[in-house]
Amino acid sequence: MSTLINPSYVRCIEACQQCLIDCQVCLTKMATKESMNDCPYCCLQCIESCQVCLKMMAADSQWAAAYCRLCAEICTYCAEQCGAHDHDHCQRCAESCRACAAACREVASAA
Amino acid sequence: MSTLINPSYVRCIEACQQCLIDCQVCLTKMATKESMNDCPYCCLQCIESCQVCLKMMAADSQWAAAYCRLCAEICTYCAEQCGAHDHDHCQRCAESCRACAAACREVASAA
Amino acid sequence: MSTLINPSYVRCIEACQQCLIDCQVCLTKMATKESMNDCPYCCLQCIESCQVCLKMMAADSQWAAAYCRLCAEICTYCAEQCGAHDHDHCQRCAESCRACAAACREVASAA
Amino acid sequence: MSTLINPSYVRCIEACQQCLIDCQVCLTKMATKESMNDCPYCCLQCIESCQVCLKMMAADSQWAAAYCRLCAEICTYCAEQCGAHDHDHCQRCAESCRACAAACREVASAA
Numbered sequence: 001m002s003t004l005i006n007p008s009y010v011r012c013i014e015a016c017q018q019c020l021i022d023c024q025v026c027l028t029k030m031a032t033k034e035s036m037n038d039c040p041y042c043c044l045q046c047i048e049s050c051q052v053c054l055k056m057m058a059a060d061s062q063w064a065a066a067y068c069r070l071c072a073e074i075c076t077y078c079a080e081q082c083g084a085h086d087h088d089h090c091q092r093c094a095e096s097c098r099a100c101a102a103a104c105r106e107v108a109s110a111a
Numbered sequence: 112m113s114t115l116i117n118p119s120y121v122r123c124i125e126a127c128q129q130c131l132i133d134c135q136v137c138l139t140k141m142a143t144k145e146s147m148n149d150c151p152y153c154c155l156q157c158i159e160s161c162q163v164c165l166k167m168m169a170a171d172s173q174w175a176a177a178y179c180r181l182c183a184e185i186c187t188y189c190a191e192q193c194g195a196h197d198h199d200h201c202q203r204c205a206e207s208c209r210a211c212a213a214a215c216r217e218v219a220s221a222a
Numbered sequence: 223m224s225t226l227i228n229p230s231y232v233r234c235i236e237a238c239q240q241c242l243i244d245c246q247v248c249l250t251k252m253a254t255k256e257s258m259n260d261c262p263y264c265c266l267q268c269i270e271s272c273q274v275c276l277k278m279m280a281a282d283s284q285w286a287a288a289y290c291r292l293c294a295e296i297c298t299y300c301a302e303q304c305g306a307h308d309h310d311h312c313q314r315c316a317e318s319c320r321a322c323a324a325a326c327r328e329v330a331s332a333a
Numbered sequence: 334m335s336t337l338i339n340p341s342y343v344r345c346i347e348a349c350q351q352c353l354i355d356c357q358v359c360l361t362k363m364a365t366k367e368s369m370n371d372c373p374y375c376c377l378q379c380i381e382s383c384q385v386c387l388k389m390m391a392a393d394s395q396w397a398a399a400y401c402r403l404c405a406e407i408c409t410y411c412a413e414q415c416g417a418h419d420h421d422h423c424q425r426c427a428e429s430c431r432a433c434a435a436a437c438r439e440v441a442s443a444a
Binding site: 249250255262 | 363
């Protein structure tokens with residue numbers, strides 16, 4: 001990762017990148033299947049929340065922490081929903097969501 | 112619509128805006144239901160293709176027409192898939208996709 | 223605008239669509255010029271904040287109002303910065319930002 | 334990177350992720366400065382082209398290769414523009430653009 005990024009954002013940017021991809025994969029695989037809960041509706045929201053965090057952190061925006069705070073909430077919700085499904089892509093997505101929630105909380109609480 | 116936009120893009124920008132919203136609604140409502148075809152997997156792709164077109168046209172990019180050409184293909188595919196479902200949101204999405212495909216083709220063919 | 227959208231979001235979605243486009247135009251025209259203030263760095267952030275609002279409202283997300291609250295703040299900041307420039311695209315951008323801030327505040331305060 | 338991603342896309346997804354971040358940093362730092370060429374107007378377009386590629390590859394879209402073909406062109410243009418500036422962020426951006434162009438061409442030519 002570039003050293004030109006604000007160093008306090010590096011870990012969170014990586015977590016958001018991974019979470020966005022794993023949510024997009026989960027959304028893709030689940031989109032046409034019946035679901036017993038909010039998966040992959042949660043992924044659809046999580047993709048957007050990760051994307052805006054990424055962009056705001058890379059832009060060193062004064063709102064980066066505020067977006068990370070919301071992203072942590074959405075990732076936690078998404079981890080609960082996808083984590084209740086046994087599919088590999090759902091489990092993988094839940095894991096990335098938990099890691100992203102932790103990284104986003106860290107950025108939010110440092111602000 | 113602003114007159115500061117390249118005038119040849121105004122209609123297409125409006126069509127992409129509407130198509131993006133209607134695909135997002137269709138994706139939201141279908142995401143957790145069983146589907147007999149590619150709806151709403153097609154919407155997921157159509158949202159991205161509309162979004163990049165919007166941004167490239169507003170940026171007066173030399174690639175705007177190339178993105179519109181791809182968007183016309185994806186909208187046509189999405190209109191076929193969603194159009195095969197009776198739900199209001201699918202029919203509405205199919206209609207916006209057809210209008211967007213036409214507007215994108217017009218921009219692509221003028222380049 | 224589709225009646226399939228949550229009716230309380232219709233005006234705000236339209237304001238975000240216009241603001242996103244006008245910020246992208248302002249960013250495009252200003253990107254390679256010297257600026258005496260934060261324009262168009264503010265536009266870069268405003269584009270992202272409008273985009274995530276649009277997607278969250280169309281998805282009827284429980285976080286839509288929270289994203290609108292942040293978007294109102296960013297639009298207000300962007301209106302101040304771009305409004306201090308005399309260019310047509312900056313004035314146009316500032317006007318769309320003010321309208322978007324008002325629409326976003328309305329959604330945020332109704333939640 | 335998740336093994337749930339189509340293996341032929343893994344390297345290109347990583348290159349697009351890095352390029353998007355480095356373009357966003359370059360755009361942020363250059364946005365309010367005078368520029369002798371298209372930097373950072375090129376970054377603004379490159380961010381969009383990388384983002385749509387990422388999403389289409391993660392979604393295993395049949396249009397992924399077509400978007401990578403366009404992205405390779407835009408990255409090549411962006412590398413030329415930013416590469417002509419001495420700033421660390423411009424040089425870093427040009428390097429990531431070259432790597433992304435190569436990875437995108439590989440995906441495009443395999444299709």
